[in-house]
Amino acid sequence: xxxxxxxxxxxxxxxxxxxxxxxxxxxxxxxxxxxxxxxxxxxxxxxxxxxxxxxxxxxxxxxxxxxxxxxxxxxxxxxxxxxxxxxxxxxxxxxxxxxxxxxxxxxxxxxxxxxxxxxxxxxxxxxxxxxxxxxxxxxxxxxxxxxxxxxxxxxxxxxxxxxxxxxxxxxxxxxxxxxxxxxxxxxxxxxxxxxxxxxxxxxxxxxxxxxxxxxxxxxxxxxxxxxxxxxxxxxxxxxxxxxxxxxxxxxxxxxxxxxxxxxxxxxxxxxxxxxxxxxxxxxxxxxxxxxxxxxxxxxxxxxxxxxxxxxxxxxxxxxxxxxxxxxxxxxxxxxxxxxxxxxxxxxxxxxxxxxxxxxxxxxxxxxxxxxxxxxxxxxxxxxxxxxxxxxxxxxxxxxxxxxxxxxxxxxxxxxxxxxxxxxxxxxxxxxxxxxxxxxxxxxxxxxxxxxxxxxxxxxxxxxxxxxxxxxxxxxxxxxxxxxxxxxxxxxxxxxxxxxxxxxxxxxxxxxxxxxxx
Numbered sequence: 001x002x003x004x005x006x007x008x009x010x011x012x013x014x015x016x017x018x019x020x021x022x023x024x025x026x027x028x029x030x031x032x033x034x035x036x037x038x039x040x041x042x043x044x045x046x047x048x049x050x051x052x053x054x055x056x057x058x059x060x061x062x063x064x065x066x067x068x069x070x071x072x073x074x075x076x077x078x079x080x081x082x083x084x085x086x087x088x089x090x091x092x093x094x095x096x097x098x099x100x101x102x103x104x105x106x107x108x109x110x111x112x113x114x115x116x117x118x119x120x121x122x123x124x125x126x127x128x129x130x131x132x133x134x135x136x137x138x139x140x141x142x143x144x145x146x147x148x149x150x151x152x153x154x155x156x157x158x159x160x161x162x163x164x165x166x167x168x169x170x171x172x173x174x175x176x177x178x179x180x181x182x183x184x185x186x187x188x189x190x191x192x193x194x195x196x197x198x199x200x201x202x203x204x205x206x207x208x209x210x211x212x213x214x215x216x217x218x219x220x221x222x223x224x225x226x227x228x229x230x231x232x233x234x235x236x237x238x239x240x241x242x243x244x245x246x247x248x249x250x251x252x253x254x255x256x257x258x259x260x261x262x263x264x265x266x267x268x269x270x271x272x273x274x275x276x277x278x279x280x281x282x283x284x285x286x287x288x289x290x291x292x293x294x295x296x297x298x299x300x301x302x303x304x305x306x307x308x309x310x311x312x313x314x315x316x317x318x319x320x321x322x323x324x325x326x327x328x329x330x331x332x333x334x335x336x337x338x339x340x341x342x343x344x345x346x347x348x349x350x351x352x353x354x355x356x357x358x359x360x361x362x363x364x365x366x367x368x369x370x371x372x373x374x375x376x377x378x379x380x381x382x383x384x385x386x387x388x389x390x391x392x393x394x395x396x397x398x399x400x401x402x403x404x405x406x407x408x409x410x411x412x413x414x415x416x417x418x419x420x421x422x423x424x425x426x427x428x429x430x431x432x433x434x435x436x437x438x439x440x441x442x443x444x445x446x447x448x449x450x451x452x453x454x455x456x457x458x459x460x461x462x463x464x465x466x467x468x469x470x471x472x473x474x475x476x477x478x479x480x481x482x483x484x485x486x487x488x489x490x491x492x493x494x495x496x497x498x499x500x501x502x503x504x505x506x507x508x509x510x511x512x513x514x515x516x517x
Contacts, residue, residue, distance in 0.1 A: 018197050018217075027374055028198075029160060031206045032108035034059075038097055039207045052093060053084045056100055065290045069099050072290070073283050074134055074148075098149040098212075102130070106152070106291055109159055117162050123293055125243050126152050128284045133239030135276055135283065140266045142231050146211045150232060151239045153203065154216050157195030158183075160202060165191065184220040196220045238262065242280060245301060255301075277301050354428040356406060357413035365427035365435055369489045372425075372439055376482040383482060384446035386436040387496040388453070388475040391508040393432040396469065404464040405432075408471060411462045419453045435496075443479040443515055450475045450511040458509060472509035476500025480516045487516055 022028070037055050057063055063084060069075055070087040075095070081087045088096050106123055133151035137143040161169045168191055175186045184194035200217025215229040219236050241258050258277075262268045278300035288295035352364040360368075369385070376383040390396075390412060397405040409432065416434060420426055425437040438446065454475055462469045476499030480487050499512040506512070 018193055019201055022193060022198060022201055027164065027371065027378070028202045028205055029109075029163070032104055034104050035101060035108075035206060038100055038104075052097060052100075053088055056084050056096075062100065062103055065103055066096070066100060068290050069103075069287070070096075072286055074131055074287060075099065092145060094145040098145060101208075102149055102152050103291065105156075109156070119159075120293060121247070122155075122159065123291065124288065124295075125247050126155060127288055127291060127293070128246055128280070129154070129236075129239040129243035131239075131284045131287050132242040132280050133235050135280060136235050136238055136262070136266075137232075139268060139272065139276055140235075142235065144211070144232055146209075146215070147232065147235060150212055150215045151236050153199060153212070154219050154236050154240065155195055155199065156202065156216070157197070157199030160198055161187070161191070161195055194220050234261075234265065242277060246281065246284070246298060274302065278303075357410055357428050359413050359417070359434070360425060360427040362427065362430055365425065365429060365437070366489065368425050368427075368437055369492065372437055373480070373487055373489060373492065375439070376480060377486045380482040381440055382442040382445075382479065384438040384441040384443070384449075384477060384479045385492050385496050386438065386446065386450055386453075386475060386477045387429070387493075387500045388434055388450075388473045389500065390432040391472045391474055400464055400467070400469075404469075407464055408462055408469065411460070412457065412471065412473070415457050415460055416453060419456050420449070441479070442481065443513060446477045446479050447511070447513050450477050450513060454509065454511055474500055474503040474508045475511040476503055477511065477513040478516055479513065491516060 034055065038052060056066055066084065066087065067081065070081045070091060075091065081090055084096075106127075110119060130148045130152040134143075134148045137147045158169075161172075172183055172186050172190055175190065176183045184196065187194040196219045197217055200213045200215075203213035203216055211229070215232045215236060218229065219233050221233075238258060238261055241254050245254055245258070259270065259273055262273050263270060281298040281300050285295040285298050352360055354361045372383050375381070390408065393405065393408070396408055409428075412434065413426075413428065416426055416436065420436055421438075423439055427435050427437075429435040436449075438449065441449070454473060457471055457473050460471060462471055476496050478492050478495035478499060480492060495514050495516050499514045502512040503510045
């Protein structure tokens, strides 16, 4: 689902619509405690000046880095800033808050190591982009206190997707490489939202101001000019392009586009643009050190281009030969990625799908029930769980053989999939037991769905070995209203199990629904 400025939705309507979609897929992480304290203090105008300094000063490491940043070539005042109070006076509360948030968030948001995702590289790209955006904003006279923080966090949604949707995000990266496109269109196609929208929603939930979370949310929209933050969004995009150039994620076409945008849209002279781009390397290395990230060696872009051209000149290779090799390499790469995507899909199916019925398996069910219970408690929304098994299933196996039993299981799986909604998670729990997780479903909705399924299966006739079998199921349901104390999956499963036992005692082919209190 893709939201753009061309749709007849206000920014707030778009955010609300997207929040509902995101909540069905994952839980947004909470920020470090100091983020809450910094934001709460700034909202209180009477005490914010004094208290924000006190919060920063409590952490000697943060204080030291803040002072270095305040005196850096990126943020520095012409004089010398010697204390946090002086920095607040000279640079202002909002900018100092945003610099502090930058350090706290980069340090607090981490990812487990993985061969395919380099967290250090991610933050290098983000910081380079933030420094570039700050320089562009100053050069164009469009400076904002939020420029650095917005640019730093514009791709924070990527980290959340990696943390909570690792398998899905591997698919995104593979499809991105396969299509040779940017990641956000692939994210919208495969996941339903892009990392900018996800990051913007997370920052909104954290309590950051609209001037920060809205540009992050909209920075991949097709027509950002429709939003009040269009100027900042444009700067974020150019900053990201320059970061991609310095970190090997873009080529000469991107550099040409940067020059074209800065000349035509911002009225900058070509020589001033060249100087700014070259100066970006030194300023980024300076800021990376403040974040305790090894900057390595970042040479000015003009020097990198000269070295690349010199290296190409050494190669005795004709243009036609080079093109042929590139074409062959691309074709081989495309075939490899297609096979990799196919293999990855098969592995995911093996990991989360029941081989006989094609439904989700017990492992996936346990993961999802935990996620849905957490979401239900957080947002106070109802959650229902349906358990059912096949009446006298052992008699079917004994009388007609296990192949007949397998045919019945496959048929039941097909029937329950037909009856349930797209948002429900249908799983084979084990043997002839099935489970359905139903988000946003109260007791009335649960009773209705249980009865619909029971009646549908009762009316179904299954042909096995030339004989027609009538099948019934006994159903037990548990409903949690999302209020009060959190409920564990063990409590939810226990209530559903007791309910199905009661259905068996009542003569089978019946339903029993209970509410968790």
